[in-house]
Amino acid sequence: QKYNVDESQWTEVSSGVFVYEHSFSSANLNSLDFLADFGNLNVIGNGSSSSKITLRATGDIDDPAVIAKELNIKEDINNDDAKFEVIAANGSSISEKINLEVTLSVPQNIALLAKTAGGHVTASQLKNSQQISTSGGHITLTDIEGTTNAKTGGGHITANRVFGDISMSTGGGHIKMQDTGGNLEVKTGGGHINIENGEGSISAKTSGGNISSSITSAQDQLRFSTSAGNVSLSLPTDIAADLDVSGTSASLDDVFNFNGTKNQGRITGTLNGGGLPIVINCGYGNVNISTND
Numbered sequence: 001q002k003y004n005v006d007e008s009q010w011t012e013v014s015s016g017v018f019v020y021e022h023s024f025s026s027a028n029l030n031s032l033d034f035l036a037d038f039g040n041l042n043v044i045g046n047g048s049s050s051s052k053i054t055l056r057a058t059g060d061i062d063d064p065a066v067i068a069k070e071l072n073i074k075e076d077i078n079n080d081d082a083k084f085e086v087i088a089a090n091g092s093s094i095s096e097k098i099n100l101e102v103t104l105s106v107p108q109n110i111a112l113l114a115k116t117a118g119g120h121v122t123a124s125q126l127k128n129s130q131q132i133s134t135s136g137g138h139i140t141l142t143d144i145e146g147t148t149n150a151k152t153g154g155g156h157i158t159a160n161r162v163f164g165d166i167s168m169s170t171g172g173g174h175i176k177m178q179d180t181g182g183n184l185e186v187k188t189g190g191g192h193i194n195i196e197n198g199e200g201s202i203s204a205k206t207s208g209g210n211i212s213s214s215i216t217s218a219q220d221q222l223r224f225s226t227s228a229g230n231v232s233l234s235l236p237t238d239i240a241a242d243l244d245v246s247g248t249s250a251s252l253d254d255v256f257n258f259n260g261t262k263n264q265g266r267i268t269g270t271l272n273g274g275g276l277p278i279v280i281n282c283g284y285g286n287v288n289i290s291t292n293d
Contacts, residue, residue, distance in 0.1 A: 235278075
């Protein structure tokens with residue numbers, strides 16, 4: 001959304017809605033760090049060499065000067081690195097007075113660290129190194145490439161079309177991914193994990209939820225672990241793999257070219273002569289491996 005406001009000044013754009021915008025050149029920047037004390041954070045990659053930070057505040061405030069006084073915006077641009085912080089002034093209760101929405105527009109190829117201490121985070125159209133974190137909110141990622149690290153203390157993580165070296169973790173929320181590929185590692189303290197149309201190497205672990213995954217192609221390894229949930233895995237019929245599966249019960253679709261041993265809670269052997277390791281461990285749960293052809 002475009003606002004008609006003065007640069008780097010809090011302005012009331014409508015009743016009870018205040019906006020601050022700050023634009024700067026990123027032509028010489030390799031990395032940018034953005035840290036917020038509170039509020040939701042939206043990160044959008046753009047195709048230019050410029051960046052813009054937009055803060056939108058709503059709540060129990062009548063005068064923009066109050067926000068300017070109680071909310072500090074710190075900027076440090078040094079050679080090829082930039083750092084911005086949005087933090088409450090000492091002794092201020094501004095986080096209790098306003099709802100803060102931050103939109104950060106940056107070049108797609110800049111290395112980025114984006115963190116909020118309490119809100120949700122969305123990020124899209126990024127193609128370098130992305131470190132995304134929130135202390136407790138949800139994280140939503142779309143159309144991202146490169147190296148991505150997403151972490152939340154307790155919220156859900158949703159990702160669509162994320163490729164590259166990927167690490168995602170949540171203290172207790174669900175993780176849902178669709179159309180993803182590369183080297184993927186996901187972990188949740190107690191939620192479910194769902195990975196649809198996955199490619200590459202995958203390691204998924206939950207302490208207490210179910211895992212569901214459909215694989216279109218695999219490289220290196222596939223590892224799934226849950227302490228107290230079920231695992232449902234869908235594979236191409238022609239995948240060449242070494243199976244090591246354990247659970248309360250374990251089943252493998254008869255259509256696979258399997259050579260090995262099947263017991264009630266254990267499957268070991270090869271698919272199509274053997275290949276990459278597929279390791280599934282359910283402490284208290286059932287395993288079902290089917291074909292997606």
